[in-house]
Amino acid sequence: MPPPNPEYLQQEESLTPESRELITTLPRQNGWFDSTHLYLYQGFWFQPDHLQAVISCQSHFQPLHSDVFLATYPKCGTTWLKAIIFTILNRKHFPPSSPNHPLLTANPHQLVLSLEIDLYAHNRLPTASTTSSPSRRFFSTHMPHASLPQPLSQRNKVVYACRSPKDTFVSLWHFMNKLRPQGAPERDMETAFRMFCDGAVGYGPFWDHVLGYWRRSLEEPERVLFVRYEDVKEEGAVQVRRMAEFLECGFSAEEEEEGVVDRILELSSFESMRGSEVNRVGRLGNGIENKHFFREGVVGDWKNCLSAQMAQELDGIVEEKFGGAGLVI
Template identity: 50%
Template sequence: METPHPQEPKYLKDDEVSQECMSLLSTLPSESGWLSKKLYKYQGFWHNARQLQGVISCQKYFQPQDTDILLVTTPKSGTTWLKAILFSLVNRTHFKPTKGDHPLLTNNPHTLVPFLELKLYIDGQTPDLSSFASPRLFSTHLPYVSLPKSIQDSKCKLVYLCRNPKDIFISLWAFTNKLRLQEMGTNSIEQVFEKFCEGVSLYGPFWDHMLSYWNESLKNPDKIYFLTYEEMKEQPNLHLRKLADFLGCPFSTKEVEEGMVDDMLDICSFDNMSNLKVNKEGKLPSGESNNAFFRNGKVGDWKNYLTMEMVERLEKICEEKLVGSGLKF
């Protein structure tokens, strides 16, 4: 691999992986990435090198507790928003959403709800998770086939959030361009659209990712709660209460009457979170600016960017790949 630029942030350093991971990479199909130099196909899905090390380490070492809650998303599906909502929901007895000391006011949601393979296991080590209070709250972008078997076999709960692929694509294109160094230039929308349609994107193909969790949620609705970003945006109050029921921490009549549900949605709202100092100026330990995770949070923004031909092509892919599944966008 090429010598990294001295100023490269951690998220671009694909050469800092173990020998075991290096050996695996040499056996995998690869394509040029949107942000990293290369993406590698592992268990049917695309990863960059550093991330793949986290995937393998997580598969080997993560031991779930039955009370764990895992937020699973395809990238750019509203992950940041739902992390904030889940954190606020499960911690509401300790942190009232109206209090000025709420952790969401001074921490990016990605800090409060860490990614298993992108934060906790990314260095190939076994992290110390003893400081996590129960219920432990984690997140992942892993496809179902790549989830540690320990998670699949446990009683822990999974919340799966996905989004209209047209909006995912635009958000992913804008996000990766924002994280590219100046000397790397930007990717044109046409360049990456072709890759997206071929399934070559982080954790892609998006259709296989969504379908695997959709099918599992139908088989095991007590374990996997399947939610779309569009549903959550349209009826946030209803779906937040459904989430609370699913996770075994339902809102009491008193909480509902006192406005707890709405207060929680207010503190987690795009307008509130995007205007907080921590999210305007802070950075994650891996180097991403917190403000990169807040673009506009709207449904249907793809209409401002995609040509009719692009729309037709993506809709045809969805129609073909999701046919007969019952999953629609």
């Protein structure tokens, strides 16, 4: 028997009456699949169940001052950065060289829960202790900065990871087609590409999502750290130290001498996580197979998928959207 459709693909029928009433007032368009819709809220497009969760999170979530957050646009290294930061924060309790480290037996998405996908989905309200971290609480989110709960946006530390839009799109296209509803055809790349360029995808527009966090990182560098996926690939040790310093848990001289940074990178590497049994055969609570989060993980994979015309169009949008902001990705 084939596995059930992932939970998060359920649509309007799962919403509360209040949310159903709200979405009737919002601009709507077709989603990635013909049976789904997206709604425009606070300048960004959301699936209806994600939108309900975002609104609930905005109303109810009360962060602790010590809480840490990873924010990303989907498919910008979320899984990898969750693993790295979880290991940085919890290295006293779980040394990266430990044969029983949580990353060896659990997917990063099980260790670091998403505010709107895991905690507030389907009108659930989490308890204050909802976290798998024994040290500081650590959560993730795909919410744009403008949609973050106000207490979080004003006082907590946020690491924001961005990625080349060309690689982001290709990764998103592969991922979403793996999660398509039973019997639904794959979304062709040409149509998906047009949706991405127009900003008409979940949590899009990509450009506005990235710029919101980029500008806040310039205004409040002590609160928002902007990290490029490509930089972590090229100079992993430098970026791990940078994140640790930002999170006020830098590495001691003794840790440096013991090679803790290199061990963190090795444990959280794409190859290590893809090879673990839990990520080869496991499944998240919402039905998504763990293996779907580990496809290629390389920089420049877009060259194997996009036409020259597509690449040129995306480059033009990048120059138009980011040039004036001083952002190069």
